[in-house]
Amino acid sequence: MKALVIAGGFGLEHVRAADVPTPEPQPGEVLVRVRAASLNYRDLLIAKGAYNPKLAFPRVLGSDCAGEVVALGAGASRWKVGDRVCPCFFSNWDDGPIPPDAGKGTFGSDRDGVFAEFVCVREGALVRVPDHLSYEEAATLPCAAVTAWNALVTAEVGAASSVLLQGTGGVSLFGLQCAKALGARAFITSGSDEKLSRALALGADAGTNYRTNPDWDKWARQQSGGAGVDVVLEVGGAGTLERSLRAVRTGGHVALIGVLAGGAAFNPMLVLMKAVRVQGVFVGSRAHFEALNAVLTRDTLRPVIDRAFPLAEGSAALRHMEAGAHFGKVVLTV
Numbered sequence: 001m002k003a004l005v006i007a008g009g010f011g012l013e014h015v016r017a018a019d020v021p022t023p024e025p026q027p028g029e030v031l032v033r034v035r036a037a038s039l040n041y042r043d044l045l046i047a048k049g050a051y052n053p054k055l056a057f058p059r060v061l062g063s064d065c066a067g068e069v070v071a072l073g074a075g076a077s078r079w080k081v082g083d084r085v086c087p088c089f090f091s092n093w094d095d096g097p098i099p100p101d102a103g104k105g106t107f108g109s110d111r112d113g114v115f116a117e118f119v120c121v122r123e124g125a126l127v128r129v130p131d132h133l134s135y136e137e138a139a140t141l142p143c144a145a146v147t148a149w150n151a152l153v154t155a156e157v158g159a160a161s162s163v164l165l166q167g168t169g170g171v172s173l174f175g176l177q178c179a180k181a182l183g184a185r186a187f188i189t190s191g192s193d194e195k196l197s198r199a200l201a202l203g204a205d206a207g208t209n210y211r212t213n214p215d216w217d218k219w220a221r222q223q224s225g226g227a228g229v230d231v232v233l234e235v236g237g238a239g240t241l242e243r244s245l246r247a248v249r250t251g252g253h254v255a256l257i258g259v260l261a262g263g264a265a266f267n268p269m270l271v272l273m274k275a276v277r278v279q280g281v282f283v284g285s286r287a288h289f290e291a292l293n294a295v296l297t298r299d300t301l302r303p304v305i306d307r308a309f310p311l312a313e314g315s316a317a318l319r320h321m322e323a324g325a326h327f328g329k330v331v332l333t334v
Helices: 041-048 141-154 170-181 193-201 216-223 238-247 269-273 286-299 311-323
Strands: 002-006 015-019 029-038 064-072 084-087 118-122 126-128 162-166 185-190 206-209 229-234 248-256 277-280 305-310 329-333
Touching (some): 015 311, 064 118, 141 286, 162 170, 170 229, 185 193, 185 216, 216 229, 311 329
Parallel strands (some): 248 277
Antiparallel strands (some): 002 015, 029 118, 064 084
């Protein structure tokens, strides 16, 4: 089968389409014919050696995909051939608190990933694709959408809540759509006025350009009546965390999701003085995924896709994402 593989060293120049053996489902597994996959910032970090420096080569990349069941391993009974499914990001986190070994065995890092024509998945680590979504749309859900949903429900976002979203990547746009579905007010930042206009069209209540308005924390407090927002989805990491803590209200919640803005010195005094809850969010469980899909189905919400590339052009897709010009998710068609 064809797959997108990194081999011979780190760097996007080492990412290429290659022929690899087609996997066979083991007991309790199903074989999924991948129809579409989507990129995450994690994939870029893996390819560059910043995520798992001990990565074994060659490695099939990718964690997020959607496809159809084509074969069942011995004892597998949850699914039937032809079912449209998505693998969960974590194959061993079904529900409840995150298990200590959740990060072991993830696709595209500890084991071969899903940027391939076929993938074997534990039958309990699959969810059904909502009927109204295409394979390309469904492929965007397992990491970014589940992360945003987990962050919002953990922060107990509801109709009286205000949420600040950073940028217009996959997690932030899913956060916008889900926050509005939960009845919250949603404020968003971007370095592009054009992207802000698109975010407002998606339902954002207000937006600001952080390049022309670097004091976006003050802006967020103004939008929320001066007290600060209830929740911030923090995707920048150390480089933006201090401003997020200034933007959030006393006793508010910062969902720490990403590291896009790089490292910077961080003073924890604001966490203490404002009694802010800073919660790390590492994707989510199968139960989170199923609850998300129920809301997507209820409101017929559709993921925002920036651009689709053929699987063979996966390296170009990664470079497109690296450039940061995308709005929403970057997809591979398989």
